[in-house]
Amino acid sequence: MNYFRNLLIAFDQLFNAIRGGYHDNTISAECGYHANKTGKKRWVWLEKIIDWAFEPIDGPNHCWQAYLNDRNEKHYAGTVFSIFVMWAMVLVSIPFIALVVRVYAWAYFDG
Numbered sequence: 261m262n263y264f265r266n267l268l269i270a271f272d273q274l275f276n277a278i279r280g281g282y283h284d285n286t287i288s289a290e291c292g293y294h295a296n297k298t299g300k301k302r303w304v305w306l307e308k309i310i311d312w313a314f315e316p317i318d319g320p321n322h323c324w325q326a327y328l329n330d331r332n333e334k335h336y337a338g339t340v341f342s343i344f345v346m347w348a349m350v351l352v353s354i355p356f357i358a359l360v361v362r363v364y365a366w367a368y369f370d371g
Contacts, residue, residue: 264364265317268357275349280342282334287346288314292327293335302343306350313358316365 272286281290288310295303307323314322327335337343 275346275353279346279349280338281336281346285330285333285335286326287350288323288326289330289333290327290335290337290346292321292323292325293331294337296324296327298337302347306347309350309354313354314361316362316369 269286272288273283276285276287276290277283279287281287291303291307291310294300295307311320311322318325338346
């Protein structure tokens, strides 16, 4: 499970760096931070989508837990364009991620 989890974290950090965020944070941690600190709908909805995708392996509140793991890191909301890029990356990748996570959880936890 560590290999799979490390790959997911690496991709998550890569996506955050591509959108202009801090390179050592994940999109999940950014969403957890901004959704809970600002309450802005764009962050809250993104947090809900990501939480849903990772629930089978992380349980509820994936983004908040990711933030708690990265709370000493810099958190950068970004520009309107970078938030748009983040939304686009999440919406394109989340169906695939959710499928892989669910198959993995089924095989690892139920198999």
